[in-house]
Amino acid sequence: xxxxxxxxxxxxxxxxxxxxxxxxxxxxxxxxxxxxxxxxxxxxxxxxxxxxxxxxxxxxxxxxxxxxxxxxxxxxxxxxxxxxxxxxxxxxxxxxxxxxxxxxxxxxxxxxxxxxxxxxxxxxxxxxxxxxxxxxxxxxxxxxxxxxxxxxxxxxxxxx
Numbered sequence: 001x002x003x004x005x006x007x008x009x010x011x012x013x014x015x016x017x018x019x020x021x022x023x024x025x026x027x028x029x030x031x032x033x034x035x036x037x038x039x040x041x042x043x044x045x046x047x048x049x050x051x052x053x054x055x056x057x058x059x060x061x062x063x064x065x066x067x068x069x070x071x072x073x074x075x076x077x078x079x080x081x082x083x084x085x086x087x088x089x090x091x092x093x094x095x096x097x098x099x100x101x102x103x104x105x106x107x108x109x110x111x112x113x114x115x116x117x118x119x120x121x122x123x124x125x126x127x128x129x130x131x132x133x134x135x136x137x138x139x140x141x142x143x144x145x146x147x148x149x150x151x152x153x154x155x156x157x158x159x160x
Contacts, residue, residue, distance in 0.1 A: 005030045007123030010146070012133065012153035014118060019110060021119050023054075023101035027128055031056045041103065043130075044092040045112040047084075049141045052113035052130040059127060063088055118159065120150050133159075 011024025023031065023041070031041060034056040042060055046053045047070070067084045091112060097103040105115065113119075113130055120131040136142045136150055 004126075005033045006125050007128050008125075010120065010122030010149055010153075012118060012120050012150070012157060012159075014157075015105065015110070015115060019105045019107065020102050021105055023097060023103070023128075024121050025101065027121055027123055028097070028101040030123070031128075034058060039097045039099075040094055041097060042092050042094050043105070043109050043113075044088065045109075046129065047087055049129070049139065050114055050135050051132070052109065052115070054121070054128040054130050055126070057094060060092070060094075062126070118157075120153070122146055122149070 007027060007030055009024070009026040011027070013022045013024065015021045032039065035058055038057060040057045042055045042057055044053050045051075064085075067081070067088055071079075071081050071084055091108065093106055093109050095103045095105075105113075105119075114132045114135055115130070116132060118133050120133045120136050121128055122131075131139075131142070133150055133154060137147055142150075
């Protein structure tokens with residue numbers, strides 16, 4: 001896993017009434033490179049922000065390592081390893097996507113990510129975050145540069 005591509009860039013996609021949404025092309029290409037061409041992603045609610053974490057399927061094997069690091073760095077002594085594992089794995093969904101990057105986001109995952117009609121995808125290194133654009137614009141967890149990019153994507157779509 002040392003030769004993994006880093007997730008960079010982003011984009012904005014509409015979510016239709018059936019929950020179909022498309023991964024932006026740049027990110028889709030990186031997912032395919034990291035997964036050996038397998039068109040499948042994992043989705044789970046972020047442990048640190050009101051958004052979804054999206055990753056290539058091989059990344060699932062790295063989650064225990066990140067949990068161990070989070071456990072070692074925890075501030076709350078009542079948080080156990082088991083709790084972190086439940087939080088990380090209980091609602092992960094893996095879904096296939098087609099050649100244009102379209103996949104169906106389930107109602108549960110959509111609720112966990114607080115997504116409505118638009119999804120803001122952006123790479124954060126090891127994985128991708130998927131935000132409700134309104135929440136991203138209001139969040140202190142989203143850097144100014146990412147908000148400027150989101151504004152640009154919204155303007156291009158005519159949504160701002």
